[in-house]
Amino acid sequence: YKASGKLRERQLRADAKRKGAPHRLAASRVYGAKYRQTPNWEMACKKFWASEKGQECRRRNERRRRARKMGVLHVYYSPTELTRLYFLYNNECAYCGAVCKLTNDHFIPLQLDGADALYNLVPACMPCNKNKSIHLPLTWYKRQPFFFEDRWQAIINNLGIVQSMR
Numbered sequence: 001y002k003a004s005g006k007l008r009e010r011q012l013r014a015d016a017k018r019k020g021a022p023h024r025l026a027a028s029r030v031y032g033a034k035y036r037q038t039p040n041w042e043m044a045c046k047k048f049w050a051s052e053k054g055q056e057c058r059r060r061n062e063r064r065r066r067a068r069k070m071g072v073l074h075v076y077y078s079p080t081e082l083t084r085l086y087f088l089y090n091n092e093c094a095y096c097g098a099v100c101k102l103t104n105d106h107f108i109p110l111q112l113d114g115a116d117a118l119y120n121l122v123p124a125c126m127p128c129n130k131n132k133s134i135h136l137p138l139t140w141y142k143r144q145p146f147f148f149e150d151r152w153q154a155i156i157n158n159l160g161i162v163q164s165m166r
Contacts, residue, residue, distance in 0.1 A: 067116035075117035086123050094122040094155050096146040101126070107159060109134045122155060 048054045056079055067074035082104065092099050105124035108114030111134045124132070132140050137155075141147055 063116055067110065070110045072110050072113055073115040073117060075115065077118040081118055085118065085121060088158055089123050092123070093125040093128055095124055095128045095132070095141060095144065095151070097151065098125045103129045105129045105132060107137055112136070119159060122159070
C-alpha cells in the first residue's frame, strides 16, 4: 500500500506531533521540498540573505565556523552587545583612537587560544586589526607610535583583565 502525496504528508506531520524530534526532521524535509516547488523560493532566499537579519545570521555563522575551525571557545554575542562595546570605547579604535569604520579585534588572538567571546573583543580600525594580527597585545601595542599608557589601562579595565599580565 502506497499513500498518495498529500496523505503521506499528513501522516508525516501527525507522526512528528506524536513521536517527537526524529519525525520532525522528516516533516521539515517534506515542508522544505514543498516550499522549493513554489515559483519564488530562490528569490525569497536571496531577499532574506540580503536583509539585515540575514546578514547578521551570516556573520554569526561565520564567527561560529571560524572558532570551531581554530578549536577555541565560541560564546554567542548579539549585535546589541557589540553596540554597547563600541559605545564603551566611544566608537573609536581601542588602540589608536581613530574614528572610522571599526572591526572586532580579538584581544588574545584565536590562533593563541583566545576565545571568540565578548570579553575578548575590542573595537579596532582595520589598519590596527591587520597590523596586530596574531601578536600578543602588549608586545604589539608598545611598539606602536600611538602607544599611550592611559589608553592601555582603559583597554585592560574595560576587558576586566588583572594587571598581572605584564
